[in-house]
Amino acid sequence: MLDSLTPESIFAELMMNEDDVRAFLLVEGPDEIAILFGHVAEGVSPIVCGGKKNVIGAAGIAARDLGTPVIGLVDRDFDGLRVKTSTVPRNVTQTTTYDLLSDVIHKVEGSIRRVMSAHSVTGTALIENRRQRSAEGVVLEVGCGLASVRLASLNEGFPLIFKNYDFTAVLDATSECPGALRFVDGARCKDPSFTATSIVLDAIDRASKSLAGDVHRVGGHDIVGIIVGLLRGVGSGNISRKSVEASLITCATPNVLRSLDCISRLVELGRSEAGMELFDLAA
Numbered sequence: 001m002l003d004s005l006t007p008e009s010i011f012a013e014l015m016m017n018e019d020d021v022r023a024f025l026l027v028e029g030p031d032e033i034a035i036l037f038g039h040v041a042e043g044v045s046p047i048v049c050g051g052k053k054n055v056i057g058a059a060g061i062a063a064r065d066l067g068t069p070v071i072g073l074v075d076r077d078f079d080g081l082r083v084k085t086s087t088v089p090r091n092v093t094q095t096t097t098y099d100l101l102s103d104v105i106h107k108v109e110g111s112i113r114r115v116m117s118a119h120s121v122t123g124t125a126l127i128e129n130r131r132q133r134s135a136e137g138v139v140l141e142v143g144c145g146l147a148s149v150r151l152a153s154l155n156e157g158f159p160l161i162f163k164n165y166d167f168t169a170v171l172d173a174t175s176e177c178p179g180a181l182r183f184v185d186g187a188r189c190k191d192p193s194f195t196a197t198s199i200v201l202d203a204i205d206r207a208s209k210s211l212a213g214d215v216h217r218v219g220g221h222d223i224v225g226i227i228v229g230l231l232r233g234v235g236s237g238n239i240s241r242k243s244v245e246a247s248l249i250t251c252a253t254p255n256v257l258r259s260l261d262c263i264s265r266l267v268e269l270g271r272s273e274a275g276m277e278l279f280d281l282a283a
Contacts, residue, residue, distance in 0.1 A: 002050030007057025018068040023274040026072035069274035075099040101220025123236035143218030148208035159190040167229025
């Protein structure tokens with residue numbers, strides 16, 4: 001259903017509902033709604049737009065043609081590293097890291113290891129013993145590996161699909177980070193004839209150098225999937241993406257949300273554009 005949304009259809013929804021609210025908060029997907037659940041102020045209506053382009057497009061139309069203030073939040077993704085980077089209007093702000101869940105994870109020290117241990121103490125210990133490094137380090141190493149392939153694919157237009165990437169297919173009992181070829185093989189592909197040629201691998205290598213190991217470019221969804229893949233790889237069963245994601249979202253306490261730069265910028269926009277507080281972040 002989200003795939004069918006457009007900036008124009010979202011704007012039409014805003015027009016139909018503007019008499020009932022004081023401000024609209026546009027977000028990309030249900031993840032942001034889950035993280036902000038219970039913290040959005042009365043009179044503010046969160047709207048899931050189904051992607052970055054829709055948030056930016058609808059916010060731009062609304063800033064021109066709607067009386068009710070509209071404020072947006074979008075993921076940073078690979079902006080600043082991509083050949084094409086999004087232009088964000090003044091009534092929209094971006095996350096500091098790849099996405100909002102990633103912002104929360106990086107703000108709460110030890111959150112990755114704590115969630116892994118909550119789901120499998122034994123599995124987490126096995127991973128750390130086999131790799132001789134922290135569980136968080138292992139997770140983010142794998143995340144950076146896939147991020148290079150993602151970035152190369154976006155820059156070069158490779159027909160690879162990374163949504164809901166299945167890390168269990170590329171991670172095993174060694175907990176080692178897969179190579180580029182393994183990551184490519186693990187992605188779904190829109191072109192059956194596509195192969196990882198030397199040109200493809202060179203593009204991935206360039207992307208890796210551009211990323212330079214920046215763990216903040218690893219998305220929250222990938223962190224969730226990697227945790228599941230690593231724990232299943234060492235024999236920890238009954239680990240689901242839904243339960244791991246829910247555990248990570250619990251890190252988004254009022255204190256943590258208040259400390260996020262993107263939330264601070266949204267608060268400022270709420271005051272300047274709508275004359276109100278967008279959030280209720282009382283401890």
